Amino acid sequence: MDRLTKKLSDSKWALATLLGLILYGKSLFLLFTLYEVSVRVVLLSLLSIAPIALVVSFIFLFAGRGRWKYFFLVNVFFSVLFYADMVYFKGLNQLFSVYVLYIKNISFDFGSSASGYFMSYDFVVLLDLPVFLLMLRKSRIYEKEQTLKPQWGGALLRRTRFAVALTLSGLLMATQVMAVSGVEDMENFENHALLLSPVGNHLVNMASFVAEKVMNLTEDDRAEIRDWFEANAQNLTADETHAEDFGVLKGKNIVVLHFESLENFVLQETADGQEITPNLNRILKESYFFSGVREQVREGTSSDTELMFNTGLYPTQKGSAFMSYAENTYFALPKLLKSQGYATMTLHGDDAKFWNRDVMYPTLGIERYIDESLFEDKRYSGLGILDESLFQQSLLEIGRTKEPFYSYIMTVTSHTPFNLEEEYRYLGLPGDTADAGYLESIHYTDYHFGKFYEELKKKGLLENTAFVIFGDHEGIHKYHETELPENDKKIPFIVHVPGMKGEEIDRIGGQIDMLPTLLYLLGEEESTYGDKVMGTNLFHPGTGSVILASGEIIGDPEDPVHLQQAGILANKILAGDYFKPLVEDASSSLDD
Structure with a gap:
């Protein structure tokens, strides 16, 4: 494990690649769990690549052990989120939502009805976390070695890699979201995990949450609402x-x-x-x-x-x-x-x-x-x-x-x-x-x-x-x-x-x-x-x-x-x- 940790620490691309593969593997496992093991699900899982690349791109902002910390925190975040998805989907047929976190006063009594949806195999998405926690701790050994190496232009290169990765993945994800938004199946939120991908669905969900919290209706918005009510009056x-x-x-x-x-x-x-x-x-x-x-x-x-x-x-x-x-x-x-x-x-x-x-x-x-x-x-x-x-x-x-x-x-x-x-x-x-x-x-x-x-x-x-x-x-x-x-x-x-x-x-x-x-x-x-x-x-x-x-x-x-x-x-x-x-x-x- 020491040798693997050192290799991952020394490489500029290894941790980013590994994080992408882990998120994709867990996304595919999640889709298999929610839907079925089929060629169709595997093909649709490829829609995960762009949103995963968007998340991974931020790792290039960090150097040394900072990359390990980002790697581990992102892995923990999405592993726990995917676990919540599997539990939540069994009750409401959709992925866990950031809006639920806003339910600060929800009764603990709800656990008695939710507990029935936990499945023994869901925890598989969490199994790798102890291993990577140990590797994160071992990465301290190589932090001093890395600081002794020449760092000329290092910050500029990291920012360049980040900018390129973020731009390309962001454009690809935006294109995907616009493409699937017109698909008839998108009207059913049960399909969002497939069409937006698990990671993509959560990114879109978080973006809409922020947008709605600061929403100010324009006059066009108000006119659209008034017109709808006027048309509805006949009913x-x-x-x-x-x-x-x-x-x-x-x-x-x-x-x-x-x-x-x-x-x-x-x-x-x-x-x-x-x-x-x-x-x-x-x-x-x-x-x-x-x-x-x-x-x-x-x-x-x-x-x-x-x-x-x-x-x-x-x-x-x-x-x-x-x-x-x-x-x-x-x-x-x-x-x-x-x-x-x-x-x-x-x-x-x-x-x-x-x-x-x-x-x-x-x-x-x-x-x-x-x-x-x-x-x-x-x-x-x-x-x-x-x-x-x-x-x-x-x-x-x-x-x-x-x-x-x-x-x-x-x-x-x-x-x-x-x-x-x-x-x-x-x-x-x-x-x-x-x-x-x-x-x-x-x-x-x-x-x-x-x-x-x-x-x-x-x-x-x-x-x-x-x-x-x-x-x-x-x-x-x-x-x-x-x-x-x-x-x-x-x-x-x-x-x-x-x-x-x-x-x-x-x-x-x-x-x-x-x-x-x-x-x-x-x-x-x-x-x-x-x-x-x-x-x-x-x-x-x-x-x-x-x-x-x-x-x-x-x-x-x-x-x-x-x-x-x-x-x-x-x-x-x-x-x-x-x-x-x-x-x-x-x-x-x-x-x-």
Whole structure:
């Protein structure tokens, strides 16, 4: 090892070449792990050469042991990053993002669900690090020898090598990025590791992170956003058959049930002859059931659902708006209702700082946030406090609140990893599989929702109360291999008013469409929200369409380009705080 360390130390090119080979080898291993071992993956891995060369070029700025330090630090950085990629991809089908590092308040409880994605062979990318750490330490021996050698022109040569390597690799990488940006497969972020390469994806990711943090919208940007909203306004009208539904929720108490991991297939489905969701099934008879709604969450998962439901904006393409833009100015449902005399509150059996909710909620107009620290019954299971306790606490808080009220209740017991304790497995399904655990968890939450509903009925609160119930994203199909029925990314969206005539509406839509639909039912004029909400009224004529987080479009939109632009413009709206000059003045009266 001493002889090899000396040779690598003496050569001007050896360490640079070795670093490039190591990064390429680990990139290829990562691609094989995420996708498959195939000729196609090997050929696409060649796209790694330019971004790797860009990273390696900086080694020429250093002399002597400085090259070893750069070599080792870069190897450690990308080895750890690639390991995180493999873990992260198994849960979200995309590479780890620098935006996640911004989630400074993320709950440690998430580890219980993430731990299931660690695979024993992932650590292979870390195996060489101890060897190179030892070589780095041994390189001290040769540092004095190198300083005794003539160094005339050494700094100039290093800078020249660096400039040439950086320019060539930078131009090649820029060309590659521009070439693949127009490829249809780029619309699906699951392909970014292949088309941008693992190293290239992270370089682009870091560059966009920096750019968005300093984004100032130009007048052209603002005009583009205004034009998009103007074109979207036609999607806010309702079919004439639902004209009489305008304003049916006006003045009513609104109880929102954000049902963790609730998928469409479980409704009206049985397991071992037992209904999985008997209480949800029961209220469907007096509800609008929008059965064609798909999940559209990105890296923010549940917080992305909260964003879409409360603000009508698409999630950020990287990271979470709750983390990055919690102090922005928003048009938001709680803020609107608050201006109309509603008391607004949220209940969630988790840490107040999880997903930065303690900062974001006041921004959205939430007056009271009842987190786990305020619960009277603190029995835990899985990610947070049991949903039985959540519904009991909700009854207490509703009893203390003046009417009308807006109560946003977030469940947690049905969150992966679906390892509910035996005493709460009311279905009694055999086995300890994820499938059985998922069904038991969903049934448990549905059971205690039923008890919550009956208690409200006893207290006479159902007479002027509407329920809005939806799943935030897939659960079993998103995070586990499963033998349960296909779900096609569908999540239930239910609007229930006791005594109303029920109807199933199978129009294709997404979570982004929930708010404009609800605003219509609340009797809000389009002029209030038409230039602020990005979705479609699900009562709109036609069969509908939706763009998924992957970029895939389901349905037959009249203008697919309009849908494809939505996520990009939402990113500009969030990063540039678009609504600040527009909403702040207009909503000053809402906050008074």
